[in-house]
Structures are given as structure tokens and as C-alpha cells.
Amino acid sequence: MQAEGALRKIIHIDMDAFYASVEQRDDPSLRGKPLAVGGSRERGVVMAASYEARPFGVRSAMPAATARRLCPDLVFVKPRFDAYRQVSEEIRAVFARHTDLIEPVALDEAYLDVTENFLGLPTATAVAKAIRAEILERTGLVASAGVSYNKFLAKVASDHRKPDALFVITPAMGPDFVAELPIGRFHGVGPVTEAKMKRLGIETGADLRAWSLDRLKDTFGSSGSYYYAVARGIDERPVRAHRIRKSIGAETTFSDDTAAYDLLAERLAPMVDKVWRSAEAKAMRGRTVTLKLKFSDFSLVTRAKSLPAPVPDRDSLERIGLDLLRGLLPLRRSARLIGVSLSGFEQEAPDGPEQLGLGL
Numbered sequence: 001m002q003a004e005g006a007l008r009k010i011i012h013i014d015m016d017a018f019y020a021s022v023e024q025r026d027d028p029s030l031r032g033k034p035l036a037v038g039g040s041r042e043r044g045v046v047m048a049a050s051y052e053a054r055p056f057g058v059r060s061a062m063p064a065a066t067a068r069r070l071c072p073d074l075v076f077v078k079p080r081f082d083a084y085r086q087v088s089e090e091i092r093a094v095f096a097r098h099t100d101l102i103e104p105v106a107l108d109e110a111y112l113d114v115t116e117n118f119l120g121l122p123t124a125t126a127v128a129k130a131i132r133a134e135i136l137e138r139t140g141l142v143a144s145a146g147v148s149y150n151k152f153l154a155k156v157a158s159d160h161r162k163p164d165a166l167f168v169i170t171p172a173m174g175p176d177f178v179a180e181l182p183i184g185r186f187h188g189v190g191p192v193t194e195a196k197m198k199r200l201g202i203e204t205g206a207d208l209r210a211w212s213l214d215r216l217k218d219t220f221g222s223s224g225s226y227y228y229a230v231a232r233g234i235d236e237r238p239v240r241a242h243r244i245r246k247s248i249g250a251e252t253t254f255s256d257d258t259a260a261y262d263l264l265a266e267r268l269a270p271m272v273d274k275v276w277r278s279a280e281a282k283a284m285r286g287r288t289v290t291l292k293l294k295f296s297d298f299s300l301v302t303r304a305k306s307l308p309a310p311v312p313d314r315d316s317l318e319r320i321g322l323d324l325l326r327g328l329l330p331l332r333r334s335a336r337l338i339g340v341s342l343s344g345f346e347q348e349a350p351d352g353p354e355q356l357g358l359g360l
């Protein structure tokens with residue numbers, strides 16, 4: 001447990017009915033109507049439902065045909081991911097005015113650690129208010145915010161009074177709040193686990209808290225210790241500002257397709273350079289080399305080799321890549337793309353520009 005003075009201030013921001021709200025913003029004729037983004041009337045699934053559609057029971061991930069049956073007047077629109085990505089960039093720019101500890105979890109959702117915040121606002125609640133106002137001003141869209149002292153509770157809080165809400169769970173409230181929470185509302189408890197917990201008599205956080213750590217581990221495996229902690233309002237997971245990279249790769253598409261080894265080797269070399277430079281810059285040492293070829297008919301082949309120790313230098317990376325390439329000869333079709341990647345890293349390294357200076 002953290003000392004009291006080290007309490008973190010975490011915000012979870014989640015846009016309300018995101019895709020549907022963007023559609024209603026951009027097409028006034030859709031406003032006030034039950035709306036589903038995704039599928040068509042007969043096929044596909046609902047990707048997002050407007051708040052007007054929800055009283056009918058329309059939910060995301062529901063088959064479009066079911067949604068149509070529940071709500072005959074439901075209007076379907078096709079998703080426009082470019083528009084959603086653009087809004088996503090705008091809200092991330094708002095976050096970046098307040099902190100650089102931002103962990104995006106979806107286009108419309110992120111955790112922020114604002115224990116230290118750039119504007120020096122005294123409370124996380126003040127930061128969350130400012131962010132909601134700035135998002136509304138810049139995008140015309142509404143975000144809900146949850147404020148608490150860890151990610152689990154911040155997420156629960158943002159969901160608690162949705163839509164258009166700001167909800168705070170203080171350290172004094174945390175344990176009681178969790179005790180009363182239905183088990184299905186726990187982030188990290190999916191429908192299958194929820195059903196299993198209910199069969200075992202676990203309906204609420206209080207029921208979950210009655211279980212010992214050993215029993216939870218025996219029953220739920222590696223998730224047992226997570227359930228044990230969050231049942232007590234404890235969640236030490238940090239806000240991770242950068243995605244963990246699993247591989248570093250580079251590839252090139254040719255202007256003229258070829259099946260000739262010499263030409264392919266020549267085109268591989270600059271890709272090897274790129275990958276090696278990037279790995280060195282990030283101080284990442286990987287054991288697995290993967291070669292990728294795409295053919296003129298767009299079929300794809302990959303070959304990989306793992307060493308007992310990390311690839312020691314650029315030339316070894318190239319040699320292994322060429323070995324893998326020779327293993328594919330003779331090619332029956334011309335290739336249109338060649339790529340190489342390095343993975344199987346010794347340690348997971350963060351994907352961030354501030355790591356470039358590592359080791360200097």
C-alpha cells in the first residue's frame with residue numbers, strides 16, 4: 001500500500017456514446033433520434049448506440065437485426081473512422097495541456113495521472129472539470145470523467161453517472177463504494193466470470209472481499225490477486241504513458257516486382273539498417289528475426305528464426321534475414337514487398353522518444 005502522502009490523482013475520461021455522438025454532431029438531422037453506428041439493418045452488429053436508442057435496449061455489440069427488432073425506428077449509419085480519429089487527436093491534445101502521463105485505452109477513452117499537472121490545479125476534480133469543458137469547447141462533444149486514487153476506481157467513477165457526468169471517489173469512500181458495487185460493474189470481470197462468480201454466491205464487492213487470496217487464486221487463477229485487491233479498492237497499476245513495443249520492423253514496397261535473390265537482398269539491406277538503428281536507439285535487444293515477403297498476388301509469407309541470445313549486431317541481423325530469404329528460394333512468384341523485424345526482446349522497453357537517449 002502507498003503511504004497516505006503518496007496518494008495518486010487519477011482521472012478516467014470516456015466520451016459519451018462516442019461514434020453516435022460524432023454522427024449526431026455532424027448531421028443535425030440525426031439529433032434526437034435513436035441511432036446506431038455500424039452494420040446495416042439486416043446484417044452486422046451495432047458498434048455504438050445513441051442515448052435515444054438505449055431505452056429500447058439497443059446496445060453496442062448487439063446484432064443489427066436484434067437492434068432493429070427492439071427499436072423499429074432505429075436509424076443506422078456507417079462508421080466514419082477518420083472522423084473519430086480526428087476527434088480522438090483533439091481530445092488527446094486537451095489531455096496533453098494538463099499532463100504527459102496519458103494512457104489511451106481506446107479512441108475515446110484514456111487514463112491520466114494528474115498527481116502533478118502542468119497548470120498546477122489544486123485538485124484532480126478541478127483538472128477533470130477543465131478537461132471536460134475544453135473537450136466540449138473544442139469538439140462540441142461530451143465526455144464523462146471519473147476521478148479517484150487509482151485506475152480501477154477512476155474507471156468505475158466515470159461510468160457511475162454517465163452521461164455528461166463528473167464523479168469523484170475519494171480514499172474515504174473507496175472501500176464502501178466497492179463493497180456495494182454489483183460484480184458485473186467491476187472492470188476486468190467479463191460476462192463469463194460474472195456468471196461464474198454469481199454461481200459461487202459473489203454478487204457484490206462485499207461478497208468478493210469475503211474470499212481469501214488463496215481461494216480466489218485457486219478459483220480464478222492469475223486474476224485472483226487482482227480481484228482480491230480491487231475488492232478492497234486497491235489498484236497499484238501505474239498509468240502507462242507509452243505502449244510496450246513487441247517488435248521493431250521495417251518494410252518496403254517495390255516499384256517493380258522481382259523474384260531475383262540479388263535484388264531482394266539489395267532491398268533488404270536498408271530495412272535492416274532501419275530496424276537496427278531503431279533497436280539501438282531504444283536500447284532493445286531481440287532474439288527473434290522475422291522476414292516477410294508479399295507477392296504480386298498479395299499473398300504473404302513469413303519466416304522467423306530465434307537465437308539463444310539477442311542478435312548482437314547489424315550484420316548478424318542482415319545475415320539471418322538473408323538466410324531466411326534463401327530458405328524461400330526459388331520463388332514461384334515475384335515479390336512486391338520485403339520486410340524484416342526484430343522481436344523477442346530481453347526486456348520490454350517503452351515506446352517513447354524520451355527513451356532515445358538511454359545509455360548515452
Ligand SMILES: [Mg+2]
Pocket residue numbers: 014015016017018108109
Ligand atoms: Mg465511451
